Amino acid sequence: MRALADAIAGSAIGEDGRRAAEIALETLKMEATRALSGLAGAASTTNAARDDACDEMFLWATQRGAMFKFVANVSEGGMREARASAAVDAGDAAARVPWDALLGVEQAVLSSSAPICEVLKQLTAMGDQIIMTIWLAAAMSGQDSRLYEAWAPTLRALPRAPCTALAWDVDTMRLVMDHDQVERLIDYQRKVRVQYDALFPALCEQVPEAFPASVFGDYSRFALAYDIWTSYAMKVQDPQTLQIYEVIVPGVFLCNHALYAHSVRYTSLERGTRAFRLELARGARPGDAITISYGRLDNADLMAYYGFTLPSNPYDRVVLSSLASQANEEQTAALARASEMCGVDLTELPACIALDGSLDRVLTQMRIMSAPQRFMEWCERIDGYHPYTVVDGELEYKVLCELRSHLCHLVAERQASEGSLSHRLSTVHHESTHSVANATRWYLSGQIGIMQSALARVDVLLASYGSGKRSRDEIE
Structure with missing residues (x-):
């Protein structure tokens, strides 16, 4: 309540005050959700923490016309998740995000005049994953404001450390894994490295103004961007053209994987508007964690591409x-x-x-x-x-x-x-x-x-x- 009072007190200063009030209201919604989660019998969030970057992302997306019926929550163990801020019936949307608020090739690359984007427009045949990995590596470096300014709130909400097997040290893996699994993960790491080597440093030498060596000469930057994109991007389909896109959906990327999830990680866009709708196959109560199925993946795939495994995984x-x-x-x-x-x-x-x-x-x-x-x-x-x-x-x-x-x-x-x-x-x-x-x-x-x-x-x-x-x- 103190946050809301401070925002109202400062509302006379114009846009900044209004923005502070909106953030405070989101904060109150989050605190109410945490309280309701205990009453509803959901997982306890007593020791949960806020994530300021996620709060800013939700506000940014809302200002672009998005709607969310969940908020960000950080559990005691540090895991971020999406928890329902209102009841959502089966068949209803827990989120709706306009097309221009989705982070993908069309929104971030094709609409930009930045030097790197001008080159990437000629390389779209490589596919959304590689194009957006390159874009993300550049944007997260912060060297060209034309790339990241429009997407700064979403970028700040993305992790800054790798979370999957792509970044795991081989010697460490050998300490705790069997030989076959280590070899499988090494092969995955090798394939990503081959993609990087096919592009760099050649692009740094040919188009240095678009691909500065200070960013793309470092494989770890590319690997982190690849890690993030693989973990958080979703496939969506335009129902009119049937074209499939890979995008990161602000807010929705906080929905974690579950075996019996509320929704799936592949969806059809809204006809006509191409807005993303997160429709739930089963209802959620206030405080429930909103989950998405990443697919019928065994623990080996979950471990490699998402950095976690599940007990009693039926697809194992x-x-x-x-x-x-x-x-x-x-x-x-x-x-x-x-x-x-x-x-x-x-x-x-x-x-x-x-x-x-x-x-x-x-x-x-x-x-x-x-x-x-x-x-x-x-x-x-x-x-x-x-x-x-x-x-x-x-x-x-x-x-x-x-x-x-x-x-x-x-x-x-x-x-x-x-x-x-x-x-x-x-x-x-x-x-x-x-x-x-x-x-x-x-x-x-x-x-x-x-x-x-x-x-x-x-x-x-x-x-x-x-x-x-x-x-x-x-x-x-």
């Missing part, structure tokens, strides 16, 4: 990278035929085991790759043959033993990593190590759970194997 899976990982021409042909017969793509390798630990898919892939010629013979010889059906009991027993041995090795490896992780967290007090370790925790736990579930099923099959044949009715 174990990749058997050293088992049934590459197929020769004969094996590929057999897997393709099996895919046509059962309506499941069995050509996708390496083989994987899903969260439920079901084995039919991976056993079929292993069986076919072990004996592709015999599989083709079964297809020709056996009426009504289904690829999941076991014909050769001896071969199946061999495949099961091989799978069991591989899973046991992986479980031991992951458990060792998990134990090592706990030990290092208690003995190493370096921020980067804890960042990697916290993101890794649920990944390791989930991997172990999936493999233990699969092992239990393998053991049952080995123990009860008798007929050497499983009917299609027994397919899980």
Whole structure:
């Protein structure tokens, strides 16, 4: 209330007073939301803090015609989130942001006459992600006010430190991750670096006034911009032209990922106006965290591209990278035929085991790759043959033993990593190590759970194997 009183007292000074009053009202809304969240039984925000940069961003967007039914909130753990400031029914919009307030190529690059934008206009074939990564790196450097002035409130609300695996140190990753995951993340880092090297320092030398070496000669600036854009941009589609854009939506980028989210990270723009509408699939009460689904991503992808993992992620899976990982021409042909017969793509390798630990898919892939010629013979010889059906009991027993041995090795490896992780967290007090370790925790736990579930099923099959044949009715 003191903030509002101060704003009203200063309202006589004109525009500054009005602006202060608007900020104070947003502050009161935020405090009311925090109080309501406790009454509504939502996650406690008693120790939550304001984020002044986000408050300014909401005000800036509102002045451009945006509407929000949520406010920024910073939890005790430091995580920023969006919490409903009013009740929102299913099907209603929790936010509406005009097209010209979205941060994307058309708004920030095509409408600007800054030297860098004049060059980027000729390079739009590279795609929104790279164009906006370059623009963001330049804008966040603060060297050309023509780039950032119009977007300053949104830019200030974006993080200034990397939060995903793109910035993780390889040695630190090796301390807390298994070999396969480290190699996957190193490959991701390498691909981003290749994109940077394809552009710089060549552009710095050819167009120094647009791409100063002080900004683009430093890979870390590009990597931070890439990290931010990958984490916060959304895909939106114009319903009239069907064109897809990548944009950062002010305010909405505070909505965190959830498995059973209120909305999705891909949406159609409002017909005619191209305004962004965040429509909720399920309602939210005042104080509820407004969430968005980033998609059906396993923990490995969440860890790489967003810097976190989730417990009991239903899309999680174990990749058997050293088992049934590459197929020769004969094996590929057999897997393709099996895919046509059962309506499941069995050509996708390496083989994987899903969260439920079901084995039919991976056993079929292993069986076919072990004996592709015999599989083709079964297809020709056996009426009504289904690829999941076991014909050769001896071969199946061999495949099961091989799978069991591989899973046991992986479980031991992951458990060792998990134990090592706990030990290092208690003995190493370096921020980067804890960042990697916290993101890794649920990944390791989930991997172990999936493999233990699969092992239990393998053991049952080995123990009860008798007929050497499983009917299609027994397919899980």
